[in-house]
Every structure is written in structure tokens, then in C-alpha cells.
Amino acid sequence: MKVAIQGIAGSYHHQAATALFEEATMVECDTFEQLAQSVDRGESQAGVMAIGNSIAGSILPNYGLLQQYQLVITAEYFLPINHCLMAIAGQTLKDIEEVQSHPMALLQCKPFLNDLENTKLVETDDTAAAVMRIKRNHLKGVAAIASSIAASLYDLEIIAQDIQEEKLNATRFVVVEKASQPETENSNKATLNFTTTHEAGSLSRILSLFARKGLNLSKIQSIPIPEQPFLFSFVVDVEFVELQMFKDAVREVKSLTKEFNIMGIYKAATL
Template identity: 40%
Template sequence: MKTKTRVAIQGIKASFHEEAAYKFFGRDIETVECNSFKQTCDVLDENKADFVVMAIENSIAGSLLPNYTLIREYNFAVVGEVYLPIQLHLLALPGVKFEDIKIATSHPIAIRQCVDFFEEFPQIQVIEGNDTAACAKKIKDNQLKDTVAIANALAAETYGLDIIERRIESNKKNFTRFLILRKDKTEVEKGINKASICFQVGHHVGALSQVLQIFAELNVNLTKIQSMPVLGRRNEYYFYVDIEWKSIENYDTAIRKVLKFTVNFNIMGEYVKNDKV
């Protein structure tokens, strides 16, 4: 019998990480719930999961910088990406009406993304929780009739709650990008057209621009560049770069040339671009 693909997620069932996992792999998976991003890496490292789905950037909150460090330190392969629109709803027990609500609870970032809505209803006390889905589960488990959770539609479906107000997020174009991680770096998909790489450059003038110029000359498009200080080393940085290309030959040539101008160069993963929201 074929065993289900095991996917480690940060958070519990019906969190945005599980929704992203469903979008990438389909519903026929086994999600492995973890309390932290580091725990998802440990689970993958110990072969207790086949993949990790890890948030890497949000269109409002920006990059999740510690996650870049985790991917590099565990030396996992980035094998895919998925973009998820962040749609936030008010979830309550069946039968609860809006006027019954005294408390709204969710993850602090989700709360911040709904400030405009709650300014209109100052009578609702907003309380921070540790996870959007966990707040929904608590309402179900404790039968809280005066409390709503700010969470996704998957949480409503999973925990048997009603959506009493839809799309309360302030920015309707908010999305999160997730990376799909695997332990083994050897196997590469056909049709790859995107890569995530990491490197350092020397201290001389124009060191980084030399690298960027090589990509430009070979029509390799930079879609993201992120710098992070090297721990304990003054004025030294890791650069995390996402690149896309139309010609695999141009990409191969660019990588060969870039190697001469970088140190600690690492191809974190080569995969198929998947930016549909």
C-alpha cells in the first residue's frame, strides 16, 4: 500500500501552512504538526517527514529572515514554491450572531492585518493567540459563544465553525510565499526555470555589482535579493537571491561565471516557478 506523503508544517491542522501544503501537494497528504520552524527542520532531518512547507515572505510583513538561515544551516533543498492569498474571516460556533461577540482572537500578525475592521467595532476586545487555527480550535473545544477567531476558511471547515464575516483583512492583495523543502539535493525536476542561491562576496568596491552584472548580461532575471549579516563577522553578509531564466544554458553559464566572484556559494534549490496566487 502506498503511504501518504508526510509534510511538516509550522502550526496545527487548518493553519495557513497546511492550506499551502494542500495547494501544492493536494489533499491526500499526512501533515506533521510542529510548534516552530526549527522543529519542522528537525522532523525532516530525522526522516519523520518527506517535505517541509515553510513561509519565507509576506507581501505586507516582508521576509522571514530566520527561515533563510534555517534552510542554509540544515542544507535542505528548495524543490518548489507556492503563493497563497491570505484571506481572513471571522469564525464562530454555529448559531452565534455578530451582536453576541465580545472577544476576537488570533495570531498577532493576523490581528494587525485586520485593524481597520476592528476600529469600526471598538466593543470587541481583541486578544492575541499563538496561531490562527489554534484559536479556531479553542472556540470549538470550549464551546465559546461570545468569541470569534480570525482565521481562514479551512479552519472553519476543519473545526465546524461558521464564517460570520468574510474577508476582514485590510489589504485584499495580501499573500504569503512558501518554499517546499526536501532533505535530499540530488534529484532535480524537469523544466526547472527558477533557483534560490546564497553566497558571500569580497570586500572590494563593486564586488556585488560584478555578480549582478553577470546575471543581467546573460538574461537571468533577479526576482529577489535579500542580505543578512554573517553572525559574529562585522561587515560580512550572506546574499540570498532568487533568479529566473528562459534559457537553461544561460543559467548554467551565469553560475559558472559567478563562482569566480563569490565565496560560500550554495545553490539552495532549482525548481519550477509557481507564482500563481
């Protein structure tokens, strides 16, 4: 089975995909759009895509990609992120003049990096790509922030570990496929996208309906539609005990929304 990931071996996407699919060939993609295209064209049977993070919030453009390529969410996975600082062996923190990593990883290690004086920060496409480049070019004085797996895979030495600001920093990954999986009795979570008119109370009516039907809200985000200033689009995750509760709610909610789209029905994961 071929699974598209963003980044290369040793990336956090690779870790998430390995946990989700025991035997799979990874299709390494440079960008999230290439990942979506790979699944859309059937070059990969599934994709594993980061969709949000406990610090930076949702990766909103990825919701847009799922809609653009009409992909559905069939599973989710929370990966605890433990960032390590790594470099060519034999160096200490004092030798490091430059730190390379993905912008999200640099952001998550901000207090640690603020304490390093006179250190240049360089953004890269992928955490593991920085590690590989340092090894290949034997770059001294340059460190990367990535997972401990990337350090062992590319044979760099870990100088500092667990350097992220929040002790519990998790990234939420979703499995995306071209067609829905048949719903099972295990399905207890759904991701929805809907549009309401900009009138006081239209969202609260929808959320009350969900509450009445026993649906628990686990995420909500309004998405501005600048070219249509009186419309609002929302991405919402709901959890439920029985699939029938969800189906009942969906039947009624459609009359309260202008557009209503189920982005996926799947089994909720825990951290």
C-alpha cells in the first residue's frame, strides 16, 4: 500500500504514517498540495496530513486542499512532539551558530531559541530535510530541530531534547482518502464544514441542535469568506456515542445551513 506523506523519512509525518499503517510504502511529497494530488490521482491509496497543532491551531489551508481535491478524512492520530536539537557529533551548544527547522518547529521551541544568543534561525520545508542536509554536507556549527528518530536515522548527535515550550505538544494528523470508508459502529467523530448567514444566533441554533442530539463539539473555527462578507463558513468537529445520533442531527441541521459538507466520519483518537 502506498501512503503519501509531507516530508522525508524521519519527518513527523513519517512517524505518524508508520504508527497508522504497519506496512506501507511512503510516497514522500515536498508540499501538502503534492500530497493531496498524489491521493487524488490514485498514485497513493491514502495520505497522512497534519491538520492542526496544540500550539499553532488549525492548518487552515489544508482544509482547503481537502475540499479542492475532494478528499475525505477516514482516521485521525495525535502524535506527541518531542523536539530535539541535533548536530554533527562532537559539538556542544556553544558551537552552534545556526539552527534550521520547519517554521512550526522553530515557533514551538521559541523560549529555548531565545536563550541562544547570536544564533541565526533558518526555516526549512521539513524537519528531517534539515537533518539530512547537515549530515550530507557535514555542516559544522549548524544544528537542526527534529525528532530523535531523525537523529538516529541520519546519524546526528542530540545536543538537547524536549526543547519545545509546552510539555505536551501534539500534532493532529488525519488519514485522507479519495473515497469514504464504509461507516462502522466504531465511528464516533465527524468533521463538518458548513456555511450560515450572518444573522445573530444562526450558529447558536445549530450548536443547540447538536447538543440536543447528543453531539459533543470538540473543535470549531470560523473561516472568513472575504468576497462574501455576509456569509460565514465554519469547520466543526463533533463527537457522538452512536452513529444514529449523528445521522439524526445531520438530517435536521441542513435546514439551518446554506451549504453543508461532511468532510469525514471516523473513529476519534486519543493523545
